[in-house]
Amino acid sequence: MTSLAVGDEVLDAVFTVTRADLVAYADASGDQNPIHQDDAAAVAAGLPGVIAHGMYTMGLAARAVSEWAGGDVVTDYTVRFAKPVVVPAEGGAEVRVTGAVRKLLDGGLVEINLTVTSGGEKVLAPARATVRLG
Amino acid sequence: MLNTSYVGRTLPATEPHVVTAEEIGGFAAALGTKSDGAVAPATFLVSHTLPASNRLVDDPDFGLDFTRVLHREQRFAHVRPVRPGDAISCLVHVESIKTVAGNDVLTTRTEVTVEGEPVSTVWTTLFVRGDA
Numbered sequence: 254m255t256s257l258a259v260g261d262e263v264l265d266a267v268f269t270v271t272r273a274d275l276v277a278y279a280d281a282s283g284d285q286n287p288i289h290q291d292d293a294a295a296v297a298a299g300l301p302g303v304i305a306h307g308m309y310t311m312g313l314a315a316r317a318v319s320e321w322a323g324g325d326v327v328t329d330y331t332v333r334f335a336k337p338v339v340v341p342a343e344g345g346a347e348v349r350v351t352g353a354v355r356k357l358l359d360g361g362l363v364e365i366n367l368t369v370t371s372g373g374e375k376v377l378a379p380a381r382a383t384v385r386l387g
Numbered sequence: 388m389l390n391t392s393y394v395g396r397t398l399p400a401t402e403p404h405v406v407t408a409e410e411i412g413g414f415a416a417a418l419g420t421k422s423d424g425a426v427a428p429a430t431f432l433v434s435h436t437l438p439a440s441n442r443l444v445d446d447p448d449f450g451l452d453f454t455r456v457l458h459r460e461q462r463f464a465h466v467r468p469v470r471p472g473d474a475i476s477c478l479v480h481v482e483s484i485k486t487v488a489g490n491d492v493l494t495t496r497t498e499v500t501v502e503g504e505p506v507s508t509v510w511t512t513l514f515v516r517g518d519a
Contacts, residue, residue, distance in 0.1 A: 268419070277416075277417045280417070281416070281417035282434045283434050284433075284437060297454075298454060306458075309418070311461060312417075312420075312428065313418060315428060316420045319428065319429070325422075325427065325468055326468075327465065329462070329464050329465065330462065331460070331461070331462035331463075331510075333460045334461075382429070
């Protein structure tokens, strides 16, 4: 991993998010806000339909980072929820996570700039994770 | 509108909760993350910082209507990963409330500790839609 350079593209992962995934995440995380499970509640909140928990999408992007890094080694992780991930009842939504080296830090730490998109739009922006490698 | 007099306040620390491998494994599984339950995923602590912060929703004097909330930003700064057996406690600070065009932007900072030792700091920023 010492051969990493700033700008290197290090990860590229695609996930399909279904409504069943959101129900499972609601149960595991305790976030039972109905806008993540019920179209009527989402529409009442001014949304086009059920959206993924922002924390679900953030968690998926962390999963992509940990799968690349070989473990849960994230030391700092910050995102802004730029757009919601709308999850249709049929087929779900696709979320793509790519990452590139932004900075090489002391102590074996690497800062990764993540690009997280759904339906061609950035949904987390900016999104940055610092990982400890080796 | 939120009660801005809460800025700078700290909620009472939550009672220590002992994290289990099953709990970590369940959170990881919900994200499809491979996990043996030994180390918590990067965002695991939200399952504890959210209920800790929800005491603000339950406080009528604060004025936080969750049906008007969108999650805007989130940050985790981990001193070390959470592991099974950790008795975690959450100390929630109301860090800032900014009012922009009739909407409120609330940031909380939660210090997560195990037996008084820092484990993580978690920042949550919520956009709270105004009446307009």
